Amino acid sequence: MQRPTIKTIAQETGLSIATVSKALKGSPQVRPETRAIIEAAAERVGYQLNMHGVQLRTGKTYQVAAIMTAPGPKQHEWEGVEYAQLLSGISWALEDSPYRVALYAVRNFEESLEAIRQIVSLKKADGIIISGTRADDPRVEIMQENDFPFVTYGTTVHNAPHAYVDADNEQMIRKSMTRLIERGHRRIALINPMQDLSYAIVRLNAYRLALEAAGLPFDPALVAHGRLTPAFGRESVLTMADFTDPPTAYICANEASALGAFSGFHERGLVHGRDAVINATDDLNVSQYFAPPITTYFLPIHEPSEMLGRYILRRMDGEPCENLQTLIMPKLIERCDDRLIRQA
Amino acid sequence: MQRPTIKTIAQETGLSIATVSKALKGSPQVRPETRAIIEAAAERVGYQLNMHGVQLRTGKTYQVAAIMTAPGPKQHEWEGVEYAQLLSGISWALEDSPYRVALYAVRNFEESLEAIRQIVSLKKADGIIISGTRADDPRVEIMQENDFPFVTYGTTVHNAPHAYVDADNEQMIRKSMTRLIERGHRRIALINPMQDLSYAIVRLNAYRLALEAAGLPFDPALVAHGRLTPAFGRESVLTMADFTDPPTAYICANEASALGAFSGFHERGLVHGRDAVINATDDLNVSQYFAPPITTYFLPIHEPSEMLGRYILRRMDGEPCENLQTLIMPKLIERCDDRLIRQA
DNA sequence: TCACATGATATAAACGTTTAACTTAGACTG
DNA sequence: CAGTCTAAGTTAAACGTTTATATCATGTGA
Numbered sequence: 001m002q003r004p005t006i007k008t009i010a011q012e013t014g015l016s017i018a019t020v021s022k023a024l025k026g027s028p029q030v031r032p033e034t035r036a037i038i039e040a041a042a043e044r045v046g047y048q049l050n051m052h053g054v055q056l057r058t059g060k061t062y063q064v065a066a067i068m069t070a071p072g073p074k075q076h077e078w079e080g081v082e083y084a085q086l087l088s089g090i091s092w093a094l095e096d097s098p099y100r101v102a103l104y105a106v107r108n109f110e111e112s113l114e115a116i117r118q119i120v121s122l123k124k125a126d127g128i129i130i131s132g133t134r135a136d137d138p139r140v141e142i143m144q145e146n147d148f149p150f151v152t153y154g155t156t157v158h159n160a161p162h163a164y165v166d167a168d169n170e171q172m173i174r175k176s177m178t179r180l181i182e183r184g185h186r187r188i189a190l191i192n193p194m195q196d197l198s199y200a201i202v203r204l205n206a207y208r209l210a211l212e213a214a215g216l217p218f219d220p221a222l223v224a225h226g227r228l229t230p231a232f233g234r235e236s237v238l239t240m241a242d243f244t245d246p247p248t249a250y251i252c253a254n255e256a257s258a259l260g261a262f263s264g265f266h267e268r269g270l271v272h273g274r275d276a277v278i279n280a281t282d283d284l285n286v287s288q289y290f291a292p293p294i295t296t297y298f299l300p301i302h303e304p305s306e307m308l309g310r311y312i313l314r315r316m317d318g319e320p321c322e323n324l325q326t327l328i329m330p331k332l333i334e335r336c337d338d339r340l341i342r343q344a
Numbered sequence: 345m346q347r348p349t350i351k352t353i354a355q356e357t358g359l360s361i362a363t364v365s366k367a368l369k370g371s372p373q374v375r376p377e378t379r380a381i382i383e384a385a386a387e388r389v390g391y392q393l394n395m396h397g398v399q400l401r402t403g404k405t406y407q408v409a410a411i412m413t414a415p416g417p418k419q420h421e422w423e424g425v426e427y428a429q430l431l432s433g434i435s436w437a438l439e440d441s442p443y444r445v446a447l448y449a450v451r452n453f454e455e456s457l458e459a460i461r462q463i464v465s466l467k468k469a470d471g472i473i474i475s476g477t478r479a480d481d482p483r484v485e486i487m488q489e490n491d492f493p494f495v496t497y498g499t500t501v502h503n504a505p506h507a508y509v510d511a512d513n514e515q516m517i518r519k520s521m522t523r524l525i526e527r528g529h530r531r532i533a534l535i536n537p538m539q540d541l542s543y544a545i546v547r548l549n550a551y552r553l554a555l556e557a558a559g560l561p562f563d564p565a566l567v568a569h570g571r572l573t574p575a576f577g578r579e580s581v582l583t584m585a586d587f588t589d590p591p592t593a594y595i596c597a598n599e600a601s602a603l604g605a606f607s608g609f610h611e612r613g614l615v616h617g618r619d620a621v622i623n624a625t626d627d628l629n630v631s632q633y634f635a636p637p638i639t640t641y642f643l644p645i646h647e648p649s650e651m652l653g654r655y656i657l658r659r660m661d662g663e664p665c666e667n668l669q670t671l672i673m674p675k676l677i678e679r680c681d682d683r684l685i686r687q688a
Numbered sequence: 689t690c691a692c693a694t695g696a697t698a699t700a701a702a703c704g705t706t707t708a709a710c711t712t713a714g715a716c717t718g
Numbered sequence: 719c720a721g722t723c724t725a726a727g728t729t730a731a732a733c734g735t736t737t738a739t740a741t742c743a744t745g746t747g748a
Binding site for chain 1: 695696699
Binding site for chain 4: 359360361362363366373374375378397399400401402403
């Protein structure tokens with residue numbers, strides 16, 4: 001038996017396929033009684049809309065492209081782990097819609113730019129979700145120029161307004177800094193993401209302002225920018241711990257780098273809480289299992305993820321992007337006192 | 345300007361659309377010179393195949409469904425991190441093909457079963473990739489009954505032969521056990537995945553055989569089955585460390601549970617290398633940053649991932665599944681001696 | 689009673705491709 | 719030279735929808 005189409009239903013009911021089509025999508029042009037008949041027939045024959053027909057006719061793809069910039073195959077470092085959660089959140093948010101998530105895994109920024117060009121010009125999707133936004137992001141520009149619906153995970157600095165979801169990095173760093181300074185820290189290291197990423201800039205600014213507000217000097221040597229892998233966290237600690245005036249606190253941008261920082265502590269024989277402390281933002285619930293557990297800002301990642309999904313739906317529906325901008329403030333989890341207990 | 349179609353090229357060259365179509369897909373029915381003309385015209389007008397037309401006509405979707413069983417939104421545990429790498433590997437393998445990855449995030453086994461039923465019956469994809477196989481997996485059965493191409497990440501025990509990629513769990517456990525027993529361990533704990541997963545069974549069997557071969561007794565209390573989260577690793581250690589005759593070695597199925605085991609050590613005041621040691625399989629390069637780094641079997645996850653992608657392509661191409669079965673043997677990385685240094 | 693509006697349905701074309709079936713000119717065969 | 723074959727095209731239909739336009743009762747107003 002062939003899969004039933006609207007034609008099947010038309011024959012079944014003696015109506016035309018046009019009427020069937022209209023009835024099934026709830027057009028007011030068809031009488032309620034007729035609709036009931038059609039719906040009954042559809043149910044009876046087990047009709048399911050064939051998307052290929054719709055896609056060809058309407059030009060809509062019913063696909064949301066999720067661009068995932070993942071480390072290259074030779075790159076064995078533990079990175080991009082949050083993507084699994086991000087993707088599933090998006091997928092769930094689209095669950096009750098006709099849209100599906102089409103995954104575009106790319107190796108680097110240039111490839112993501114190229115992927116977006118393709119998707120936009122060949123209309124391979126109806127909407128796009130990207131992450132890892134830059135201060136001035138050409139991908140955002142392309143999509144805006146083409147009026148293509150999109151949502152970013154992460155803000156931009158220089159681009160025109162657009163839909164986004166992000167953690168409130170400014171507030172996180174400000175509060176982290178205040179808290180550490182209150183606890184007596186004067187030399188605080190900032191383990192920051194890649195320099196060109198938008199949130200690296202936001203965080204650095206917040207860091208400098210916090211220092212200024214406390215009357216502390218800014219030492220560029222205490223700021224490290226890099227890919228947020230454990231290797232990077234480790235290297236940063238190994239370097240900074242050798243300074244004549246080493247930091248007594250490290251604010252790591254994620255748990256991967258925090259784990260690496262611990263590894264650096266271990267290597268140098270530093271004891272957490274005695275020689276220095278580690279804090280982290282963007283906690284995904286790994287750091288509570290560190291030994292010792294550290295103070296973090298916890299981001300329940302399913303929240304921004306599902307929001308990305310809901311926002312892209314609304315954006316594709318034509319909602320202005322001003323309504324689709326959210327900064328989520330992660331929750332402070334104090335697992336450590338973070339005051340140094342120095343031996344006399 | 346409208347996007348060019350084969351019709352555009354037909355007008356441009358004065359040939360019929362049938363000839364254009366055949367030429368572009370390399371049919372031998374068209375003369376090389378004609379093909380050249382058509383290809384030149386296609387190039388000139390910037391022609392790109394419209395998949396919607398192809399899909400409607402041929403019934404092929406050019407989608408590979410990747411089923412990702414991810415933890416629920418309320419489930420904050422660190423789990424399923426390997427999916428990001430798995431998905432990008434698959435995506436890369438499909439890069440030069442017309443196929444794309446369609447993501448189906450589901451919350452549990454039942455949902456994955458339902459998703460597969462849908463995909464198979466409504467032909468929402470041309471191939472499926474699943475993971476987390478069970479010993480007797482109904483999803484595999486459904487796909488086999490319907491002659492639907494698929495590849496599994498993980499083997500099955502009771503199902504008919506099918507295409508799969510997996511780590512060689514049997515060998516990993518056997519060698520791990522031999523190595524630990526050689527180093528004097530007599531009470532070895534097995535931190536195993538969920539009981540119904542195929543590889544849990546493979547591992548348990550290998551574990552028992554290794555004990556038997558060494559003339560050691562099997563103690564069911566030293567085997568824990570559960571979702572491979574840090575919480576599970578931690579709980580397992582907390583429980584087993586309180587035994588009157590506690591284990592001196594833990595073999596954790598992944599790094600998440602190994603991290604949790606460390607957390608348990610910290611809680612109970614156990615010192616790694618003195619009181620007990622932790623080993624892990626399925627290393628994703630996190631454990632080298634543990635303090636101390638532990639001995640693992642390292643699985644460069646991009647290998648099986650890309651293999652999954654290549655295999656599904658070949659399977660959809662009709663290749664018999666017997667050619668598409670691979671067990672990958674991860675590489676032992678000895679970061680620790682793992683002999684206990686007990687104080688006298 | 690006629691002209692006309694209205695509501696409900698039907699007709700037909702279109703989206704871009706593939707492919708079965710047909711045409712035609714020339715080469716080959718006996 | 720008639721008949722047959724072949725190579726290289728063409729024609730036309732089909733995939734399953736949506737939607738602009740046409741049709742046609744029926745009801746309305748003068």
